[in-house]
Amino acid sequence: MGAINEIAARLLETGEAKVVIGYGEGSFGSVRPAFARNQEEAEKLIYDKRCTQNLAMYVYKKEISPLRKLAIVANVSTLRGIIRLASENQIKNGDIITLYINELGEVIECKALSEIEICLAEITPEIKPEDKELIDKLDAMTPQERWNFWISEMESCIKCYACRQACPLCYCTQCAVEVNQPQWIPVAANTSGNLEWHITRAMHLSGRCVECGQCGEACPVNIPIHLLPIKLAEEIKNIYGTVSGMKIQESNTLSTFKPDDKENFIG
Amino acid sequence: MSKIKKLSKESFPLLIKKISETQHVYGPVSQGKRISYQRISSADELASDFIIPDMSAKSFVFPKIEKLFSYTKNKDGVEVQDINLDNIPHRVVVGIRPCDAAGMESLKAIFSWDPSDPIFETRLKRTTFIGLACNQADDYCFCTSLGGSPGDTKGSDILLTKTDTGDYIAEILTSKGEKIVTLAPDLFQDVEGDLQKEKFLANVPKRFDNSDLQNKINAAFNTDVFDEYAMRCMGCSACAFVCPICACFDIQDETKGSKGQRVRLWDSCGAKLFTLHTSGHNPRETQGARWRQRLMHKFSYMPERLEVRGCVGCGRCSRRCPVDMNIAESLNQLIIDN
Ligand code: SF4
Ligand code: SF4
Ligand code: SF4
Ligand code: SF4
Numbered sequence: 001m002g003a004i005n006e007i008a009a010r011l012l013e014t015g016e017a018k019v020v021i022g023y024g025e026g027s028f029g030s031v032r033p034a035f036a037r038n039q040e041e042a043e044k045l046i047y048d049k050r051c052t053q054n055l056a057m058y059v060y061k062k063e064i065s066p067l068r069k070l071a072i073v074a075n076v077s078t079l080r081g082i083i084r085l086a087s088e089n090q091i092k093n094g095d096i097i098t099l100y101i102n103e104l105g106e107v108i109e110c111k112a113l114s115e116i117e118i119c120l121a122e123i124t125p126e127i128k129p130e131d132k133e134l135i136d137k138l139d140a141m142t143p144q145e146r147w148n149f150w151i152s153e154m155e156s157c158i159k160c161y162a163c164r165q166a167c168p169l170c171y172c173t174q175c176a177v178e179v180n181q182p183q184w185i186p187v188a189a190n191t192s193g194n195l196e197w198h199i200t201r202a203m204h205l206s207g208r209c210v211e212c213g214q215c216g217e218a219c220p221v222n223i224p225i226h227l228l229p230i231k232l233a234e235e236i237k238n239i240y241g242t243v244s245g246m247k248i249q250e251s252n253t254l255s256t257f258k259p260d261d262k263e264n265f266i267g
Numbered sequence: 268m269s270k271i272k273k274l275s276k277e278s279f280p281l282l283i284k285k286i287s288e289t290q291h292v293y294g295p296v297s298q299g300k301r302i303s304y305q306r307i308s309s310a311d312e313l314a315s316d317f318i319i320p321d322m323s324a325k326s327f328v329f330p331k332i333e334k335l336f337s338y339t340k341n342k343d344g345v346e347v348q349d350i351n352l353d354n355i356p357h358r359v360v361v362g363i364r365p366c367d368a369a370g371m372e373s374l375k376a377i378f379s380w381d382p383s384d385p386i387f388e389t390r391l392k393r394t395t396f397i398g399l400a401c402n403q404a405d406d407y408c409f410c411t412s413l414g415g416s417p418g419d420t421k422g423s424d425i426l427l428t429k430t431d432t433g434d435y436i437a438e439i440l441t442s443k444g445e446k447i448v449t450l451a452p453d454l455f456q457d458v459e460g461d462l463q464k465e466k467f468l469a470n471v472p473k474r475f476d477n478s479d480l481q482n483k484i485n486a487a488f489n490t491d492v493f494d495e496y497a498m499r500c501m502g503c504s505a506c507a508f509v510c511p512i513c514a515c516f517d518i519q520d521e522t523k524g525s526k527g528q529r530v531r532l533w534d535s536c537g538a539k540l541f542t543l544h545t546s547g548h549n550p551r552e553t554q555g556a557r558w559r560q561r562l563m564h565k566f567s568y569m570p571e572r573l574e575v576r577g578c579v580g581c582g583r584c585s586r587r588c589p590v591d592m593n594i595a596e597s598l599n600q601l602i603i604d605n
Contacts, residue, residue: 010282019498028406032591035498053589063553156301158322158331158533166589184298187519188532196416197381219590221321222300257485261316 003107004073006098008042011071017097021058022073023051033058047073047101056081056168056211060090071097075214076123079116080166080245084210086113087248090171113248121136121247127230128212135231136226151191154198159189163199163225166218169208176200202228207254209233210245268421272460276433278454280310285451286359293327294361295320299500304360313362318405319581323511324367327360328374329394329533334395334517335386357372357391359447362399364582366410368422370511371396377514393590395443398423404469409581409595415475415579417469428464431489436462475599484566484598486605489557496597497555499590506584506592507535512565512577515541536560562597 004022011017022045024034031050036042054077059063073077079100086090091113098110100119110116125133138146163176164170177185177197185200186193209229216226237243242253274282285445286292287308297314307313314320339346355528371391376388386570401408401417411415420426425443427435437455439448448455507513520527534541537558542551551557565577578594585593 025589027585027593027596030591035495038401058498061501061554063555086533129423156298156303160504160508160533160535161538162503162505165501186521187517188521188530206550214589218503218505220509220587221303243353 002047002123003102004045004047004099005043007107007109008036008045008059008071008073009039010253011040011097012036012038017069017071018067019053019064020045020071020073020099022065022099023047023053023055030093035064038216045073052077053217054081054168054210054214056077056085057166057171057214058094058131059085059168067093069097070095071099074098074100076120076125076166077210077214079120080210082245082247083113083116084169084245085171086210086253087245088169088208101217117247125211125243125246128213131213131224131227131230135234138227138231150198152192152193153223153225154194157189157194157198157223157225158171158221159187159194159197160220162218162220163215166214167205168212168214169199170204176204191192198225198228205229206232207242207252208244269438270446271462272437272455273458273462274427274435274437274455276435278451279427279435282447282451283307283310283361285454287433289450291356291358292361296574304363307361318401318408319364319366319583320405321583321587322509322557323370323583324363324396324583325363325370325511325514326372327358327394328371328387329378329514331533333386333531335531337526340525340527352385352389354456355386355393357393357395359395359397361397363396363423364581365398365400365417365419365421365423365426366399366408366415366513366579368396368426369410369415369419369579370581371422371561373512373569373575373577373579375571376512376569376575377512380573387403390476395424395445395447396422397444398426400467401469401471402429402467405470405582405586407586407593407595408469408471409474409580409582411471411580412474412595412598413578413580414577417471418464428467429457430462430467434466436467436477438464448543461492473586474600475593480598480602481567481570483602484562484605487601488563488580490604492557492597492600492604493559496592497553500558500592501556501590502534502537502539502557503589504538505587505589505594506561506594508533509587511579511581511583524579536564558592567597 008020011020020036022034023031024044024046026032033043033055036045052172055072056078064142082098093113101111102108104260108119155214185196211230211233215227216224236253240253283292292307293304294307295314296301296312302314302319302320304324334350334367336350337348380382380419411468420438420440424441425447428436439445500581515534515536519532520529543549551560569575569577
């Protein structure tokens with residue numbers, strides 16, 4: 001039994017966690033999210049290179065959240081998701097034990113959120129090479145070409161909202177697209193409906209997105225929709241020097257008001 | 268009325284050309300990382316070497332946005348304008364997979380049931396399906412477990428099977444199929460003897476025995492198998508949107524000033540909002556209950572009421588599920604456990 005299984009088994013045994021969220025074997029050589037609630041299930045948890053999915057969205061999921069205390073097997077994406085959720089007061093110290101697996105394969109058990117911050121301090125987040133490539137390609141386009149690219153991609157959007165459901169930071173109990181009095185965003189998956197949906201979502205994620213790419217992964221029609229929030233994250237890093245989901249206190253770049261702000265649009 | 272002909276590889280593009288002179292032709296087209304049924308003007312545009320388009324063919328008869336009627340508000344009340352069914356186009360879909368074509372029968376059962384839906388009926392009547400038998404499959408395909416097959420003719424008007432020479436065996440199955448042949452009769456050659464279609468079909472092993480599926484699913488209703496599903500499924504609806512049969516919809520009014528239209532949009536029973544009452548009560552409170560509904564509807568309620576299943580085993584829902592909810596695996600498990 002590997003370290004992950006032993007730790008999960010212990011946490012369940014001592015009652016420190018009611019469920020350990022992690023990864024298990026999936027269909028045909030893939031991995032899937034797995035939930036260990038007892039010793040037998042703890043034995044089935046795995047961790048290897050295939051475990052790239054960000055699991056942080058499970059922390060607030062209605063069917064799981066009431067089971068807090070939770071434990072979660074975490075890669076860097078998941079760690080960042082948790083820190084970001086903590087900075088938005090969705091998780092507090094003591095709600096969750098994080099089992100971070102570092103690049104040496106060691107399991108680091110973080111009981112306090114500050115311990116996650118220490119792990120993250122060692123890491124320089126990077127986006128996937130293929131995402132970088134597509135972003136560079138988009139950057140090199142003229143605004144008109146870029147617009148055409150996105151309009152053509154969004155033609156295929158079917159408004160299933162898988163992107164939203166997969167995102168660790170789309171936790172609103174009522175999403176803006178579901179508000180119908182007044183209706184902010186057209187419901188139909190047509191050009192304007194799709195565009196308004198994606199612009200709204202990207203803006204709502206800007207400065208919050210932890211660059212995990214989960215939204216694009218989830219899209220059943222392979223729209224690289226994650227590039228919108230990821231590009232905004234890059235812009236925010238360039239302008240303000242902040243990266244979301246690395247430190248609890250430093251995370252609220254676009255929603256922090258300072259009385260000495262050089263812009264006077266609020267007052 | 269099935270008739271067997273041969274369509275040579277040289278004749279196939281000519282046939283597409285001939286049809287597109289009078290009707291819009293659609294087929295699987297590859298666009299970046301996505302393969303979907305799109306309008307084509309020649310056979311070169313068709314994608315090759317893939318298992319199945321990412322999206323199903325249901326949009327030909329049940330599009331993601333369907334205008335039902337439009338209205339104008341005036342001082343005397345509301346004036347309703349029905350949609351003109353004559354405007355629904357005649358279309359030919361080439362290369363539809365046998366599972367997608369078979370799915371049309373289930374969709375028809377849904378939309379013809381109490382009362383029959385004239386828009387759907389007209390779309391279906393005006394669409395001709397030239398199916399292409401599957402010569403490759405992947406692990407997610409399980410049509411054979413539900414009575415289908417990679418060479419199933421159900422739902423197709425013509426079914427083509429590509430042989431090792433690249434020529435096609437053409438089964439002409441319906442009068443709509445006959446009409447296609449009459450557009451270019453010279454392209455279809457007569458054949459003698461058995462062309463052994465089976466030899467050219469993909470091998471899709473049976474995953475489970477469906478003989479008592481409905482009872483077994485019913486027996487699972489109150490078991491705790493759905494507890495894990497409740498945790499894992501994130502209610503993203505991708506499964507329903509890619510499914511050739513899922514037909515849950517939402518009705519919306521789109522109003523601008525005094526004019527508007529009522530539209531029918533794709534929706535999913537897996538989304539929590541789908542069953543949420545205005546009172547705040549949700550009869551399917553958890554994701555587990557919603558996932559159970561997905562299975563029950565497809566494998567119990569539909570067979571009971573409509574005498575068809577709500578699944579043809581195309582495997583799309585499982586391929587595209589971000590958290591690997593594999594429907595064939597679940598069915599297999601339920602059959603073993605109950
Ligand atoms: S990459 Fe997508 S899923 Fe991940 S945090 Fe950003 S918006 Fe959410
Ligand atoms: S997951 Fe893809 S298809 Fe679904 S709403 Fe998001 S972008 Fe559109
Ligand atoms: S695609 Fe998967 S996660 Fe999404 S609703 Fe369907 S079963 Fe649930
Ligand atoms: S339920 Fe899944 S496997 Fe069955 S027809 Fe729908 S998408 Fe295909």
